[in-house]
Amino acid sequence: MGWGRFALRRLAGTAVVVLLLSAGVFGLLYLAPGSVQQTLLGTRPATAETIAAIQARYHLGDPVTVQYLRWFGDVLRGDLGTSIRTGAPVSGMLADRVPLTLALTAYGTLLAALAGIPLGVLGALRRGRAADRLVVTAGVAGLSAPPFAVGLLLLVVFAGWLGWFPGYGTGEGLADQLWHLTLPAAALAVGAVGMLLRFSRAALVRELDQDYVVFARARGLAAPVVLGYALRNSLVPMLTAAGLVVTGMLAGTVLVEVVFALPGLGSLLVDSVTFKDVPVVQALALLLTLLIAAVNLLVDIGYALADPRVRLGGGAS
Incomplete structure (x- = not known):
């Protein structure tokens, strides 16, 4: 399959996923307890005129399908809407928080790869031993x-008891920011290390049992x-694990950012769901879907680069 057809196929698949996911999230928020007027009014008394004005402002009297189609149409025009809770443009809120979440995900992935892949190789080379x-x-x-x-444990031990790392905040300057993100990234990396370790070990064990390895050893290489040679042929399973790790970390940042009081997409999602801020939740779901689709696309491209026998969007040729 050529690059053009592959890209069009992936874009079409991503569009279908975005449509289904956004509709599902919109419907769940519509069915969730609470309402927009309750979020806006809080504990203040409200008159019938005030409630009617709020419903007219946010089109709350329209059927849910009409509300969703209006939101989706605005998104196609590049308008993510306005936050119900803060009144700020949703696009600006996301732009302020995306860099932190991406940096935390990248840092966690790096830590996981530096630990998980070497441990997996060690396990494969020492198969059956202690x-x-x-x-x-x-x-x-x-x-x-x-x-x-894991984040709570790291926070108590390394930030509370030992005082080696800061317990919250993002720091100032690149070095200080990395220092502040070390514990959150380590919390994300622990589970990812286990996945990379198991995938890399299993892939390398399988390759070491192949005939070409036996023949290479017999020739005295x-x-x-x-x-x-074995590691190169193990790259495809490792890339699969790496893709799963990155997508898992994008989801895992939700609670880790809350634990470490980091102002990223995860904490924004928690606050927006709590206050039923529909435009922000919808935009976050859309953004995370696109990020995961981008990761999967890069993994597929990595397959083709790592192993020429792998066709784009298909199996081995």
Whole structure:
């Protein structure tokens, strides 16, 4: 499949997913307890005229399908709407918070890759030995640990008891920001390490059992050279794991940002759902869907670059 057809196919699939997801989120928010007028009025008394004005301002009297189609039409024109809770443009709110969430996701992915892939390689090379059993146990423990629970533990130990890292905030300047994001990124990375470890170990074990590895060893090729061939042929499963890790971290930032009081997309989502700020929640769902679709697209392209036998959007040719 050519690059043009592949891109069009992926764009069409992403559009369908965005449409279905946005409609589902809109419907769930419509059915959730509470209302926009309650959010705006709070505990203040309201007259019938005030409620009618709010309903007219936000078209709350229209059927839910009409409200959704109006929102979707505005999105297609580049208008994400205005926050019900703050009155600020939604696009500006997202632009202020996206860099932090992306930086936290990238930092967590880097930490996970630096730990998970070498441990997986170690387990594969020491298959059946004590080191391998230890690596497998560490992978299971990492996969079983929720990021928010790990974050609380890291916060208590390294920020509270030891005082090695700051407990909240984003810092100022690149070095200080990285220092502030280390504990949140580590909380996200723990589970990701387990996934990368298991995928990389399983992929490398399978490759080391292949005939070409046995033949290369029989010819007397150096062990690092043979390992390099096996690692290259293990890249596709590792890329799959990396894609799962990044998408999982984008979802995991929701609670981790709340634990560490970080002003990213996750904390914005929690606040917006709590106050039933429909435009912001819809925009966040749309943005996260597009980010996940972009990650999957990059993984598919990585397949084709890592292994020429893999066709774009298909299996091995």
